[in-house]
Amino acid sequence: MISDLQILLRLLLSAFLSGVIGYEREVHGREAGLRTTILVGVGSCLMMLTSMHLFDIYQGIAQVDPGRIAAQVVSGIGFLGAGTILQFRASVRGLTTAAGLWAVAGIGLAVGSGFYSAALLSTVVIFIVLFFFTKIVRKIRKDIYHTLKIEINGGIEQLCKIRKVLTDFQVEINDIEVKQLFEDKANFRLKLYLKSYGIKDNQRIVQALSSLSNVVFIGWLK
Structure with a gap:
């Protein structure tokens, strides 16, 4: 006991x-x-x-x-x-x-x-x-994952400009989902799965993407 x-x-x-x-x-x-x-x-x-x-x-x-x-x-x-x-x-x-x-x-x-x-x-x-x-x-430098939704008016070729902006911020596109909006072939909704190294200023990224022509909407999903 x-x-x-x-x-x-x-x-x-x-x-x-x-x-x-x-x-x-x-x-x-x-x-x-x-x-x-x-x-x-x-x-x-x-x-x-x-x-x-x-x-x-x-x-x-x-x-x-x-x-x-x-x-x-x-x-x-x-x-x-x-x-x-x-x-x-x-x-x-x-x-x-x-x-x-x-x-x-x-x-x-x-x-x-x-x-x-x-x-x-x-x-x-x-x-x-x-x-x-x-x-x-x-x-320790960590990989950070985000999902970005963008609506564009002007054709899928706008994706090249979007990719360049993200590259300038050292953000990599892992995967892309493309959805055509309405019957207009010029309107698309992109869902970008992104990977960045370290914490980025998401607000600055949005501002840079918003300055592109034909970008209608930008929003972070997570």
């Missing part, structure tokens, strides 16, 4: 280690900050302690799997993580925070089971990834 002192120490350690991760999230203004991560860590630790307690009580009387509750914690944390993931315009935010909550649940389970070395080392690794890797990730 686990003593009351051990239970208290494990809960406090879980709160501290979870709080280390939560502090980093709180500083960066993320959805799940200090309080949320501590609650997740302490709650996971409590579930693990409860699972071990039930195993001690019913050992030899009934078949009890001490890992079953822990498995349900890992599954259940997905609902909490989903709540931190938000779609903002064309991007998705909160994935790192959701992954952090999932990892904090693991820390809580490790502490609850008495696996202190893994909990401590995991906390250090997770904190380093969240705190220091942010600067590294920002320096």
Whole structure:
């Protein structure tokens, strides 16, 4: 049986280690900050302690799997993580925070089971990834994908001018969908699937394309 002192120490350690991760999230203004991560860590630790307690009580009387509750914690944390993931315009935010909550649940389970070395080392690794890797990730040049809708009046040959403007902004056309509007063969709607390297000024791109003759409409789809 686990003593009351051990239970208290494990809960406090879980709160501290979870709080280390939560502090980093709180500083960066993320959805799940200090309080949320501590609650997740302490709650996971409590579930693990409860699972071990039930195993001690019913050992030899009934078949009890001490890992079953822990498995349900890992599954259940997905609902909490989903709540931190938000779609903002064309991007998705909160994935790192959701992954952090999932990892904090693991820390809580490790502490609850008495696996202190893994909990401590995991906390250090997770904190380093969240705190220091942010600067590294920002320096990595990423491919950014957009979809642009353009309506033109003047024939499909206008596409060459559009391509030149996009090339000047270092934007590459991956694919094109062409749809003829009405019965007039001179009116077309283009859907351009674009790839750029790094963040571009979409407003300037629209302004440059709008200056072309026979361009009727321009709009970003994502």
